[in-house]
Amino acid sequence: MLPVSPQSSDLGILVIDDDQSVLDSLMPILTSNQRRVVLAADPAAGLERFHSACPDLVIVNVDLPDAGKFAAIEQLLQLAPELPIIVLAKRGNPEDLLRALRLGVSDYLLLPLDSPDILEHSIGTSIRKARLVGENMRIRRKLEQSNAELQQRIQIFQQDQQAGRHVQINMMPIPPKDIGGFHFNHKVVPSLYLSGDTVDYKPAGRHETLFYIADVSGHGSSSAFITVLLRFRIDQMRIEHLRGRFEGEFSPAHILAMLNRDLLKTRLDKHVTIFMGMLNDKTRQLRYSVAGHHPLPILYRDGAAQSIPVARSSFPIGLFEEADYFDETLPVSDDFALVLFSDGILEALKQGDYAAKEARLVDVVQQSRGRFEEIKAALAPPKSMQVPDDIAIMSVTRAPGAPQE
Numbered sequence: 001m002l003p004v005s006p007q008s009s010d011l012g013i014l015v016i017d018d019d020q021s022v023l024d025s026l027m028p029i030l031t032s033n034q035r036r037v038v039l040a041a042d043p044a045a046g047l048e049r050f051h052s053a054c055p056d057l058v059i060v061n062v063d064l065p066d067a068g069k070f071a072a073i074e075q076l077l078q079l080a081p082e083l084p085i086i087v088l089a090k091r092g093n094p095e096d097l098l099r100a101l102r103l104g105v106s107d108y109l110l111l112p113l114d115s116p117d118i119l120e121h122s123i124g125t126s127i128r129k130a131r132l133v134g135e136n137m138r139i140r141r142k143l144e145q146s147n148a149e150l151q152q153r154i155q156i157f158q159q160d161q162q163a164g165r166h167v168q169i170n171m172m173p174i175p176p177k178d179i180g181g182f183h184f185n186h187k188v189v190p191s192l193y194l195s196g197d198t199v200d201y202k203p204a205g206r207h208e209t210l211f212y213i214a215d216v217s218g219h220g221s222s223s224a225f226i227t228v229l230l231r232f233r234i235d236q237m238r239i240e241h242l243r244g245r246f247e248g249e250f251s252p253a254h255i256l257a258m259l260n261r262d263l264l265k266t267r268l269d270k271h272v273t274i275f276m277g278m279l280n281d282k283t284r285q286l287r288y289s290v291a292g293h294h295p296l297p298i299l300y301r302d303g304a305a306q307s308i309p310v311a312r313s314s315f316p317i318g319l320f321e322e323a324d325y326f327d328e329t330l331p332v333s334d335d336f337a338l339v340l341f342s343d344g345i346l347e348a349l350k351q352g353d354y355a356a357k358e359a360r361l362v363d364v365v366q367q368s369r370g371r372f373e374e375i376k377a378a379l380a381p382p383k384s385m386q387v388p389d390d391i392a393i394m395s396v397t398r399a400p401g402a403p404q405e
Contacts, residue, residue, distance in 0.1 A: 011127070012036040014053060016046035016072065017061035022088070022111060026059070029116045043072030050076060057126060061088045061111075062096055073103050082134040084126035086119075106130065171231055173201055176372070178399045180209045181281035185372040186394035189344075189381075196223030197342040197392035200231060204238055204250065207282035212252075213340040213394050214274045215293065217316075226263075226270050233262055252276040252289035253325040256317060260291075260325070263318035271318035275340055279396070284332045289325050292316035295346065295358055298365040299330075300337035305366035307358070308338070334404050337370020337397040344389035348381040370397050 013030055017023055018041040030037045038053040040046035042064060050058070058076060062069050076083055084106040089096055097108050106126035113119055176185040184201040196218060201211035214230055216223040237255055240246040248254050256276060263272065275297055277288040288308070290296070292315050296307040312326040341361065349357045361379075368374035372395040379393070 010036070011057070012038065012053060012055040013123075014038045014040065014046060014049055014055035014058045016040045016043060016058065016064070016069075017088070018042060018064060019061060022061060025112065026119065029119050030059075032120075043069055046072055047075060050079070056084075057123060057130075058083060058085045059088060060085060062100065063088075063090045063111075070099060070103065073100070073105065077104055082130050082137065084130040086122050086126055171228065172199060177201065179203055180207060180279065181399050181403070182209055182279055183397045183399040184211065184394070186392065187376055189391040196227060197344065197390040198227040198231060199340070199392055199394045200234070201394075201396075202235070202238060204241060204278065207280050209279045209281070210234075210238060210252075210276070211279070211394070211396060212274055212276040213293070213297075213342060213392055214272050215342040215344075215390070215392070216272050217270055222268070223270065226268065226272065229266070230259065230263075230272060233259060251327050252278055252287060253327040256289055256291050256314075256325040257323075260317040260319075260323055261321075264321060268318075271316040273316045273343075277338070277396075279332065285329050286332055286336075286338070287327055287329045289327050290314065291323075291325060294343055295341055295361060297338050297340040298362055300339070300365050300370040301333040301335060303335065305362050305370075307362065332398075334398065335369070337365070337395065339365050339370055339372075339375060340392075340394045340396075342390060342392040344391035345379060345393065347389045348379070348391060370395060372397075 011033075013035055015023070015026065015030065015037060017026075017039075023039070027037070036053075036055075038049050038055060040049045043060075046058070046060070049055075060069065060073060073085060073087075076085060085104075086107045086109060087096075087100045087105050088109050088111055090111045100108050106129060107122040109118060109122060172186070172188070173184070175187075176183060178184075179201060180203060186199045188197055188199065190197075196216035197214070198216075199211075199213045201209060204210040212234070214227065216226040216230075234255065237246060237250075237258065241250040256274060259272075259274075263270070272291070273293040274291040275288065275293040276291075277286055279286055290310050290313040292313065296310060298305055299308040309328070309330065311328060314325045315323040317323070339361075345361070346354065346357050349360055351357045351360050364375055364378045368378065372393075375395065376393060381391075
């Protein structure tokens with residue numbers, strides 16, 4: 001409980017003193033404003049009166065003959081650490097002064113008082129100081145409690161995030177993987193526990209393999225949720241196609257158009273950039289469509305690397321109902337390699353502008369001839385670097401032992 005105002009009639013003061021002349025000089029000051037004053041002749045009686053009277057302030061004359069005067073002060077402060085205590089002394093004993101201050105008393109006054117205002121000022125200052133100390137202690141306890149609750153919530157949040165991350169990882173294919181004459185590999189580095197980047201590659205028929213890289217706007221749980229929704233819907237369409245129930249042509253452009261419609265219906269205010277491809281190991285062709293995805297994948301063939309040619313690109317999915325998506329095709333050479341990146345890779349590169357960073361990606365793919373481990377090693381950010389955005393890298397190459405032309 002906070003001490004009341006120094007001028008309040010509810011202010012209770014305990015005086016421990018047996019010197020009647022001192023009491024006679026103090027009482028007119030102490031009883032002003034109808035304050036409640038309780039007297040005790042010695043420290044033992046003072047401790048008893050403290051329990052019964054619950055004073056807001058204690059005044060102790062340390063010139064009492066009882067040797068337990070300082071012990072009483074210690075006991076009072078142990079019982080009530082915020083209790084303001086004013087010490088009175090007839091003699092200016094430096095040892096008593098030092099001991100009293102070390103115990104934590106509010107003030108130390110020498111008798112006789114030169115003016116009644118001295119005691120009045122000391123009472124006011126001591127009460128205000130006690131209120132401030134008490135309030136600070138309460139604020140500290142409240143902050144400590146809030147901090148403990150926050151730490152608990154953070155721990156629960158991290159556990160939820162880790163569980164979500166575990167789900168995300170388990171939903172992705174286990175790299176590396178060979179499908180239909182092609183070799184796939186990937187790496188996703190989230191900026192938080194959960195990632196807004198995702199990749200996938202799965203059979204879509206006897207000779208066809210569907211693959212994609214997607215980058216959801218934003219970060220954290222909401223973006224990760226969209227990756228789960230996206231993967232579920234794409235896999236649902238793939239299974240419908242395998243069962244002969246898919247309506248329309250099963251092509252990257254048509255899949256993107258359906259995803260655009262689905263995401264707009266959710267009204268989640270999220271958009272997704274995607275590069276989606278369909279490889280056919282019989283016709284040796286790559287069919288692909290781009291939904292606002294940058295940087296463009298780097299294509300390696302015939303001994304040279306360059307950004308994959310795109311005649312027509314379209315908007316990310318989830319932005320415009322009227323967005324159209326387009327398929328393009330290119331032949332797959334014996335040394336074919338396709339390396340896909342999310343835009344987080346651009347944030348991790350040290351090169352100055354976008355063109356320089358894109359040139360760096362082309363150069364790395366050229367030097368590595370599309371080999372994933374070499375690319376990953378060349379572009380990996382330092383371990384000490386906190387990546388500002390999710391990073392995803394995926395590579396597609398001809399599988400070892402795949403038929404050559």
